Amino acid sequence: VPFYRLTLAYDGSEFLGWQSQREEGRTVQGELERALARLARGQRVPVAGAGRTDAGVHALGQVASFELARSLPTDKLQRALNALLPADLRVLAAAEAEAGFHARRSARSKLYRYELDCGGVPLPQRRRFAAWIPGLLDEPTVQATAALYLGRRDFASLASTGSSVKTSVREVTRSRAVFGERGMLYEVEADGFLRKMVRSMVGGLMAAGSGALSVGELERRLAARDRRLWPPPAPACGLTLVRVVYAV
């Protein structure tokens, strides 16, 4: 049975996320499965996504995997899907995958980025892809907070309730902010992420960078493994799944 792997970009503004909690509404997985069913002559093709992005979260390098009953040239697959999919969801690349390849389970790490617009007035051009807070955050404090997240840690304080994962320990290998003239870009890479973990990380950066909580206080609350103590997650619109890394 042929296995396939797609690299996807989407503007998440008008999606209810990768998959919907409710069984209604427009989801990335739903649009993809609908297009694949048309290529597979009505047969249902279940798709796995590397990251189950929430409603409003974007992707530049989401990865999806599935099996097809019959083999299809990958350039033809890409073109056919892009002809069937809506303009806010594009297949950037299609490739054959080894048997058993699974976009989420085979992933080694994922890179997310979060954009903040810190101008005095939110720029209309950025409103779909950046969250707005008036005024720049304090850079040294933000970087010190970003450094708290590095390494192998229990992120229970940053997990959304309702997660059903076995462990909340994750290894963060990159966590840094880049400051610009009127905003901030935060990049974080880990072997996996809990539900709303990146947005909670950014919530922590915002709380410390605005002076609401000290870095030391955030460190204690991170160690407490109690999500009720952690600042609320930052808005979904600022978040983009940039890249998923697999073992060669």
Next chain:
Amino acid sequence: VPFYRLTLAYDGSEFLGWQSQREEGRTVQGELERALARLARGQRVPVAGAGRTDAGVHALGQVASFELARSLPTDKLQRALNALLPADLRVLAAAEAEAGFHARRSARSKLYRYELDCGGVPLPQRRRFAAWIPGLLDEPTVQATAALYLGRRDFASLASTGSSVKTSVREVTRSRAVFGERGMLYEVEADGFLRKMVRSMVGGLMAAGSGALSVGELERRLAARDRRLWPPPAPACGLTLVRVVYAV
């Protein structure tokens, strides 16, 4: 009578332009005049814009001018307008202006930029602010074409029909393209622009950069002052009015 000057940013995707040719539909000028009328207790406040951007064209630094019957602190004016305006139109700055200031007639020069997404597949994140053509244009040819536009020239070949301006001579002081990994940014500054002139300039860059027309041929067609000979204008969505310069 107090004169005011606003710096505006807008996502032009859902506007019929600065002003509508038809008297119906959503325009930047219309939204602004409606908000100002509310501040002026129902009195009509005619607004002048530095650049009459077309439908789908964006702005990061459009300038608008108007008079008010009574004086208003500029920070209050900015806040009140932003509270009344839709999210795709923001007042970035408000200032008092000298008597007789007129956003268009007082302008010395304007800077526009045009974005091209040249990836194999159009990126959903850029679809509102960049026009897509598959594959990069030839950089030396594009730069040679951009250089054709520099200086004081008659741009009759690049003016849209229906322009009612007296002269089609304009002085272009900047015209250059910056190439990136999967796209191109073109910047052009002049003392004024004819209708659809920037988009026609980009149409020329695309015709030459893709090999459809030689630079020499474009030069002849520019000199011919006949718009029927010029390639079609590039799509509106790639264009942004970046800055308007006034004499101090």
